[in-house]
Amino acid sequence: MPITFNLRHLEEDSLQLVGEMPPAELELETMDELIKATHPLVYDLEVQTLDNAILVRGRVELNLDCECVRCLKPFSFPIELPEWACHLPMEGDDKVPVVNDCVDLTPHIREDIVLAFPQHPLCKPDCSGLAKTQNKPENGPGAAAKPESSSSAWSALDKLKL
Numbered sequence: 001m002p003i004t005f006n007l008r009h010l011e012e013d014s015l016q017l018v019g020e021m022p023p024a025e026l027e028l029e030t031m032d033e034l035i036k037a038t039h040p041l042v043y044d045l046e047v048q049t050l051d052n053a054i055l056v057r058g059r060v061e062l063n064l065d066c067e068c069v070r071c072l073k074p075f076s077f078p079i080e081l082p083e084w085a086c087h088l089p090m091e092g093d094d095k096v097p098v099v100n101d102c103v104d105l106t107p108h109i110r111e112d113i114v115l116a117f118p119q120h121p122l123c124k125p126d127c128s129g130l131a132k133t134q135n136k137p138e139n140g141p142g143a144a145a146k147p148e149s150s151s152s153a154w155s156a157l158d159k160l161k162l
C-alpha cells in the first residue's frame, strides 16, 4: 500500500497517518547495488489543510542494508527524518495530483529518502578497508625494528656515551 490519504477525511479536522510501508513500494531496489532497502519504511505523519494547500509533517524512518565500499562488510544504515515536512499546493501549476479524492504521498517521501542515502557507504567513518588487515607483524622478529623503538635505543646509547 502506498501512503495515501482521502481529501474528504480532511475537511473537518487534521489526519494522522501512522504505519509501515513495504520497501517494494518505494521502488529503490535498482538505485545502488551497495544499498538495499529490505526493511519497511515507518511513518508517523500529521496532515492538515493550510489555505489552498495541504501540509504534511511528521517522522519518517527507513533502515537500509548497505555494503561498505572499502571492506565490503554488510552494515545497517538508519535514515531518520524526524521533522519531515511536505507542502502540497491544491491549485495552480504545481497542483498535487488527486485520484478518487486521494493524494499519494509516496513520491514525496521517496524523494527525500533518496537524498538521505549515503553517498559512499562506509561501515565506520575511518574504515581502513581490506588491505591493511593482512600481514601485520605483532610480536614477530620484525617488531623490534620499528622506527620508534630504534630511535629510543639510539638515544639510550647516546646517554651511555656521555
Ligand SMILES: [Zn+2]
Pocket: 068, 069, 070, 071, 072, 073, 122, 123, 124, 127, 128, 129
Ligand atoms: Zn568497512
